[in-house]
Amino acid sequence: MFDIGEKLKTLRINAGFTQPEIAEKINVTKPTYAAYEKGKDISVNTLNELAKIFNIPFESFFMDNVEKFKQIENKGTIKRIPIISRVSAGRGEYGTDDILEWLEMPVSLCDGADYATFVKGDSMEPKILDGDLILIKKDEYLDNGNIGIFRVGDDVFCKKYFNNPITKEVILKSLNSKYDPIYLDENFHDDFYILGRVICKIDYNF
Secondary structure (H helix, E strand, O other): OOOHHHHHHHHHHHHOOOHHHHHHHOOOOHHHHHHHHOOOOOOHHHHHHHHHHHOOOHHHHHOOOHHHHHOOOOOOOEEEEEEEEEEEOOOOEEOOOOEEEEEEEEHHHHOOOOEEEEEEOOOOOOOOOOOOEEEEEOOOOOOOOOEEEEEEOOEEEEEEEEEEOOOOEEEEEOOOOOOOOEEEOHHHHHHEEEEEEEEEEEOOOO
């Protein structure tokens, strides 16, 4: 738990705003914003808007201490990462490269990340949950055991990668045992692409 509601309240009071003033700035009702401060679920887009209002990095909401994250220097330390369409952590979902939003994060927390995307499905539970936002480093080569993003034909998956150098077979494994592995022999290699390695996740489903 990151106590986002308590942080919002502290930031608002320190900035000298009332709840109705913040609600108006993000185009929600006063009761809706008040519920955010009490712990109601809040979207990434709304958190991004609030981060801009309070002049803090988005990632600051996930730090342990409100005063600590307010001390972060924005200048020269923030990286803008594109959020692209979601990928599947299940049996496959078509993915495109359309940019949905931009994520601003401290470089120290996202160094190496080239893009972010949402995960749909439960095949990577318990490590990666449905709805998690994951950060990806573009990479065409992965080590065995790395969690990556892969395109197989028109479908995109988030899976754990294994490669047998003798048989040249690629195995994409789920962490959730109810999903069978995906086996790709050398005949499928023309339809298989490594899109990148998962370097971390942001879980905002509280």
